[in-house]
Amino acid sequence: MKVSIIGAGISGLACAHELEQHGIIPDIYEERNQVGELFTHVATILQIMNRPVKDQINEVYQKFNIRLKPYNLLTKIKMHTPKTSGTVYGRLGYLMKQGQDQDSTANQLLKQINAPIYYNYCANYTKLAREYDYVVVANGTSNITKALGCWQDVFKSWVIGSTVLGSFDPTGMKMWLNTEYAKAGYAYLTPFNQKSASLILVVQGxxxxxxxxxxxxxxxxxxxxYEIVELWDLEHSSGFVFPHxxxxxxxxxxxxxxxxxxLGFALLGGIYSGVYAAKSIAEGTNYEDYLAQLKENTRISIALRNYLNKYQNENFDHLIALLTTPIIKNMVYNTNLDIIKHVASLVDLINKVKSLK
Ligand SMILES: Cc1cc2nc3c(=O)[nH]c(=O)nc-3n(C[C@H](O)[C@H](O)[C@H](O)COP(=O)(O)OP(=O)(O)OC[C@H]3O[C@@H](n4cnc5c(N)ncnc54)[C@H](O)[C@@H]3O)c2cc1C
Known part of the structure; x- marks a missing residue:
């Protein structure tokens, strides 16, 4: 079977890995001259976002035989709003290095596949669809999905990011919520080490x-x-896609x-969707059937995002004060309750009650 993949990012490489597990070696087309995002930064995999799975890195290994080495553990998150701040501690997730360095997530995946990558090749999906049995679009943007009428915008934002020098806790993250500079977006700092960190601002609209x-x-x-040693900006938008x-x-x-x-996270969604696309191709099954859990996650995420879009600074103050009170903190961070799902159900309920009034 002939399969082509457009894009050697996280999702395209995960797809190639799973195809190879089924004995299919795809052709991968990549318009850049190497894998990995253009800018080096530290991303996170937050445990709370992916419950009830306890350890996402281990899960990806157990389920798909994909080995990922985090850059560091995440053990502390300090959240700031204009009038309050609070800190949570624990096994909160992982810090992952993104970019073109040898230890970046993309390069870790690259080392686990054998498929040929045709670099400096800007692929045309209509041409590939004629030449291959399947084309997997993993190009990191909405342009092909939109052209085929399957994309609806959900959250449009622009991101400005930097590498800064200063003094940092290497396993601690900081977050800021303030509509004056982020609107309904947010800002965060994730450390490379004690001396440098990514400082990133995501501004809605x-x-x-x-x-x-x-x-x-x-x-x-x-x-x-801080001293800025690198500064970059890019569009960062998410959409609702159907069919896939x-x-x-x-x-x-x-x-x-x-x-x-x-929050604009996609590392796990990219890996899972890439693997599921490969499974459906290799096994001749319906791709959509594999996506139930991912689609449910998207539904929850969209509901919460729509709710947060209406927040003012005082709402953010209350939210952080609430999230960091000892009793709530204990429930959120010292249990494995799927809090995000429960909060989304509560938001659904509030909206239903409001619509009845
Ligand atoms: C600043 C920032 C911070 C983030 N932080 C987090 C985080 O903390 N946690 C998290 O989970 N996620 C985070 N994400 C999201 C996540 O890192 C990415 O969205 C995800 O890696 C995207 O994977 P992808 O495979 O879909 O696309 P990409 O990784 O963008 O890969 C797409 C590839 O396709 C190539 N390509 C495009 N068009 C063509 C073409 N026509 N022909 C050939 N090649 C083509 C591109 O060159 C690129 O290499 C962040 C993203 C950004 C930008």
């Missing part, structure tokens, strides 16, 4: 022309004195709508 305004405001409000397959073309990762809109 911003664009390349006004993102610097929000960045300057963020620095002014939070009174940072058109004829012999399957969508995975960001292009399949698996970038969840609550």
């Amino acid at each position: 911003a664009n390349r022309n006004n993102i610097n305004y929000y960045w300057n405001k963020f620095w002014e409000k939070e009174k940072f004195t 397959q058109v004829d012999n073309i399957l969508f995975v990762g960001n292009s399949g709508g698996f970038l969840e809109p609550l």
